Amino acid sequence: MGLTLTEKILSKHLVEGEMIKGTEIGIKIDQTLTQDATGTMAYLEFEAMGVPRVKTERSVAYIDHNTLQNGFMNMDDHRFIGSVAKKHGIYFSRPGNGICHQVHLERFGVPGKTLIGSDSHTPTGGGIGMIAIGAGGMDVAVAMGGGTYYITCPKVVKVNLTGKLSPWVAAKDVILEVLKIMSVKGGVGKVIEYCGEGVKTLSVPERATITNMGAELGATTSIFPSDEVTLSFLKAQGREDVWTELKADDDAVYDEVININLSELVPQAACPHSPDNVKTCAELGEMKIDQVCIGSCTNSSLLDMLKVAYILKGKTIHPDVQLSIAPGSKQVLNMLAENGALADMIGAGARILESACGPCIGMGQSPNSKGISLRTFNRNFEGRSGTKDGQIYLVSPEVAAASALTGVLTDPRTLGDMPEFVLPEKFLINDNMVAAPAPEEEMDSVEVLRGPNIKPFPTSEPLAETIKAGVSLKVGDNITTDHIMPAGAKILPLRSNIPEISKYCFAVCDEKFHDRALEMGKSIIVGGSNYGQGSSREHAALAPLYLGVKAVITKSFARIHMANLINAGIVPMTFANEADYDKIDQGDELEIKNIGKQIAESNVIKVTNTTKGFDFDCNVSFSDRQKNMLYAGGLLPYTKQLNS
Ligand code: MIC
Ligand code: SF4
Numbered sequence: 001m002g003l004t005l006t007e008k009i010l011s012k013h014l015v016e017g018e019m020i021k022g023t024e025i026g027i028k029i030d031q032t033l034t035q036d037a038t039g040t041m042a043y044l045e046f047e048a049m050g051v052p053r054v055k056t057e058r059s060v061a062y063i064d065h066n067t068l069q070n071g072f073m074n075m076d077d078h079r080f081i082g083s084v085a086k087k088h089g090i091y092f093s094r095p096g097n098g099i100c101h102q103v104h105l106e107r108f109g110v111p112g113k114t115l116i117g118s119d120s121h122t123p124t125g126g127g128i129g130m131i132a133i134g135a136g137g138m139d140v141a142v143a144m145g146g147g148t149y150y151i152t153c154p155k156v157v158k159v160n161l162t163g164k165l166s167p168w169v170a171a172k173d174v175i176l177e178v179l180k181i182m183s184v185k186g187g188v189g190k191v192i193e194y195c196g197e198g199v200k201t202l203s204v205p206e207r208a209t210i211t212n213m214g215a216e217l218g219a220t221t222s223i224f225p226s227d228e229v230t231l232s233f234l235k236a237q238g239r240e241d242v243w244t245e246l247k248a249d250d251d252a253v254y255d256e257v258i259n260i261n262l263s264e265l266v267p268q269a270a271c272p273h274s275p276d277n278v279k280t281c282a283e284l285g286e287m288k289i290d291q292v293c294i295g296s297c298t299n300s301s302l303l304d305m306l307k308v309a310y311i312l313k314g315k316t317i318h319p320d321v322q323l324s325i326a327p328g329s330k331q332v333l334n335m336l337a338e339n340g341a342l343a344d345m346i347g348a349g350a351r352i353l354e355s356a357c358g359p360c361i362g363m364g365q366s367p368n369s370k371g372i373s374l375r376t377f378n379r380n381f382e383g384r385s386g387t388k389d390g391q392i393y394l395v396s397p398e399v400a401a402a403s404a405l406t407g408v409l410t411d412p413r414t415l416g417d418m419p420e421f422v423l424p425e426k427f428l429i430n431d432n433m434v435a436a437p438a439p440e441e442e443m444d445s446v447e448v449l450r451g452p453n454i455k456p457f458p459t460s461e462p463l464a465e466t467i468k469a470g471v472s473l474k475v476g477d478n479i480t481t482d483h484i485m486p487a488g489a490k491i492l493p494l495r496s497n498i499p500e501i502s503k504y505c506f507a508v509c510d511e512k513f514h515d516r517a518l519e520m521g522k523s524i525i526v527g528g529s530n531y532g533q534g535s536s537r538e539h540a541a542l543a544p545l546y547l548g549v550k551a552v553i554t555k556s557f558a559r560i561h562m563a564n565l566i567n568a569g570i571v572p573m574t575f576a577n578e579a580d581y582d583k584i585d586q587g588d589e590l591e592i593k594n595i596g597k598q599i600a601e602s603n604v605i606k607v608t609n610t611t612k613g614f615d616f617d618c619n620v621s622f623s624d625r626q627k628n629m630l631y632a633g634g635l636l637p638y639t640k641q642l643n644s
Contacts, residue, residue: 002249004156005223006191009131009246013114015148021155021255022189024623026148027131030113031058032140035100037065037361037487038118038537040077040496042137043084044457046144047448048636050643053089053440055146058108060434061085062093062100066492067356068363073493076451080496082435087446089437090144097433098329098355101125101297105208106331107431110242111226116143120215120536120560121297121378127208128233129226129246131191134215136538136564138635147639150625152559154191154220155255157182161198163263167418168411170396171206172299172376173265175213180268180278181258184478185530187219188559190255194224195248198262203423204233205301212298213378216275218533218558238429267411269374270394273382274478281399286408291373292323292400295353296360299376300328302335304397306421309341311401311412312348318407324365326353335428348405362386362488374400374409381482381534383508386489454496458546460569460633467550467571467592468610472523473506473513474586479527480534481561483508485543487535495539498546505543517547524590527554528581532561541568545634551592553607553618555581566626569634571595573605576617588612599627 003011011019016026032054034042039061061081066074078095085092093103100117101124109115111129115122118137125132133151135143143149159178165171178192192214194207202210207224214222224230226246234243269284271277294300294308305327317323325345327333333355336342346352359365360377366386367373373385373392380392395403398412438446475483485491485501486508494501506513517523525544531554532540541564544552551571555578565572575581584590588611592598598605605618622630632638 001253002251004193004252004254005225005246005248006131006154006156006193009112009114017153019153021153023153024150024625025153026150027114029056029116029143029149031108031115032056032144033060033062033100033104033115033117033122034137034140035065035119036063036077036081037492037495038137039081040454041457041538042118042141043081045138045141045636046088047084048457049141049145049639051145052443054144056144059090059144060093060104060108061090062103063095064099064356065361066495067095067354068489070489071493072451073453076453077496079449080451080454083446083449086435086438087443087448089440091437092435094433094435096330096354098331099297099300099357101212102300102328106237106329106427111230111244112246116140116149118536120534121212123214123221124208124212124297126211126214126221126223127204128230129224131221131223133221134536134560136536136560136567138538138567139563142635142639151220152189154189157190157192157256157258158254159192159194159258159260160196161194161260161262162196163198163261164201165262165265168398168413168415169265169267170398171202171209172396173268174260174262175210176268176270176278177260177265178258179216179270179276182217184216184274184276184533185218187214187217190219192217192219192222193248194222199224200227200229201262203303204230205303208301209298213275216378218530220559233423236423236425236427267396267399267413269399269409270380272391272393273380275379275394281409281411284409287372288408289321289374289403290371291367292321292404293359293365293373293375293377294397294400295326295328295358296377297328298378299397300326300332302332303421303423305332305336306341308397308401309336309344310419311398311415312350313344315348315405317349317404320407321404322351323349323404324351324353324359326358327355329355330433331428338428359385361492363492364489366390374403376400379534381480383486384482455499457636458498458542460545460637462633463596463631465594465596467595468589469522469524469550470520470589471526471584471586472517472520472549473510474526474584475509475528477528478530478533481532481537481540482534484532484540485537498542501539502543502546505547514547517549520548522548522550525549525552526581526584527552529555531557533558536560538564538567541565541570545570566629567635569630571630573618573620576604576619580616583612583614584609596631599630
């Protein structure tokens with residue numbers, strides 16, 4: 001029986017367990033990446049592990065999220081990360097060099113290698129045939145120290161692509177189609193593998209748009225084969241030496257197959273407030289819009305920008321619309337500046353932003369109240385834009401640029417013939433904004449620069465014998481990490497300061513949560529299905545930890561958040577019978593007797609609602625490693641135990 005590409009790469013990196021789907025496996029990690037909003041914590045954790053130099057083939061620290069620098073905090077973090085990187089053997093991509101995923105694809109990714117990153121869109125690397133996975137900062141810290149990374153051995157879904165995209169229909173429309181089919185929780189426990197004749201019609205940046213947004217499916221990762229198209233991209237980046245051909249065996253067996261005929265796709269949009277709420281432009285009609293934002297790690301490649309510049313050239317944006325454009329990397333911005341495309345954008349009235357995440361994470365460019373904003377980004381969760389009642393639609397750069405001119409949602413096929421957009425034979429290669437680490441023999445002389453905003457990691461305790469605590473919050477389905485620990489210009493600077501950032505925990509859902517949880521001392525959160533979807537931010541576990549949350553009981557969890565809870569020593573459990581969710585109210589007291597013993601002996605945990613006087617069962621499915629982590633109070637104390 002043949003192997004899928006996913007199985008080939010995973011089995012080559014397997015260091016623990018067996019390739020049995022649904023069981024925990026440990027894999028060796030070749031590369032890591034961090035960004036600054038999750039990076040400070042990850043490096044504090046790395047320092048706490050006491051490993052002098054990273055043991056990976058390549059680790060890169062990027063500065064791309066917190067670049068507004070409204071106050072000293074952001075730049076303090078940049079300097080901390082830069083100095084830690086220099087000391088411990090990590091390459092440092094300086095602010096201005098671009099968004100981590102875009103830059104990593106251009107300059108560092110290697111087909112067939114494993115990459116974990118403290119950012120959920122790390123699967124962008126799947127565009128060149130990597131197994132690239134988003135993870136919590138602590139997992140990345142462990143991998144930098146040479147430790148194994150654990151995942152559930154995934155099912156593999158084949159997305160069989162046939163045909164060829166029609167003019168003005170984009171890679172974004174492909175992933176929106178997959179989201180329409182699979183939903184935001186349809187990818188949990190799965191890797192999405194793209195195969196079929198249609199693959200070779202897609203360029204690397206187009207493939208990367210598709211794998212990037214696989215994060216929105218909840219998938220472990222997504223991957224394309226590494227073929228001639230990959231080779232020509234790497235050649236143009238001056239990196240053809242890292243190319244190898246990689247593909248699934250012809251007789252590979254998949255757990256699910258989805259067929260998509262690229263020729264049949266049309267321009268579409270993900271409507272508020274979920275990336276899987278997809279409708280075609282035709283269905284939505286000529287809706288009046290207020291704002292257009294182009295960029296983010298999903299759609300900020302040179303190819304995307306050249307299409308946008310072509311559409312804008314010689315025109316003026318609609319008087320009622322604001323347009324901002326953030327090219328994804330210094331390489332992209334520099335090339336646009338050199339070939340005149342930047343002038344076309346500026347000439348049309350676009351506001352050019354630095355190469356960073358910017359509006360995607362609410363760092364400026366919030367829309368007007370009730371404003372309709374078309375964005376080429378990957379997430380349109382409620383409030384994420386910084387405007388609570390903002391209406392965010394996720395679209396391709398083609399739809400975005402065409403609409404910026406007309407002031408209404410516009411099908412770009414109305415633009416007429418599309419010229420052929422091709423990647424250059426040679427990208428502009430200048431890595432002058434990537435600082436190499438100090439040589440090992442000089443590491444002791446590198447001083448780590450710590451600003452006053454950098455507070456120590458919150459402490460956790462070993463698992464108590466009995467958890468008896470009130471329900472401090474009950475929430476519904478599809479709660480995102482943007483609900484649990486919001487980002488944006490005001491809150492992101494507090495990422496290195498858990499006590500301060502905790503004040504905003506769940507503020508989107510309930511402003512009183514912080515005070516209530518602190519007052520209760522210890523508590524339990526109750527949630528619906530797909531709890532914790534979205535980002536990899538471990539702050540969504542560390543803030544609850546700081547506020548005394550001991551367990552979270554839900555209908556189901558998103559992968560990275562569940563791992564982050566365990567890493568923080570918080571027990572994630574799911575209702576054995578979903579109807580019990582309805583019987584619990586905020587304020588009820590729950591008791592879990594002998595929790596450690598129960599976890600050790602069974603996958604079913606008995607919980608008593610002492611307020612209402614009934615028992616209910618919860619499911620857990622922890623590996624031995626996860627159980628030991630929970631007993632110890634999380635990954636850091638567990639790692640210390642292992643090393644002592
Ligand atoms: C996001 O897109 O939500 C982020 C900001 O990139 C996060 C990471 C973070 O919260 O710092 C992610 O996707 O993991
Ligand atoms: Fe940055 Fe947005 Fe990509 Fe997250 S999704 S890494 S905030 S550009």
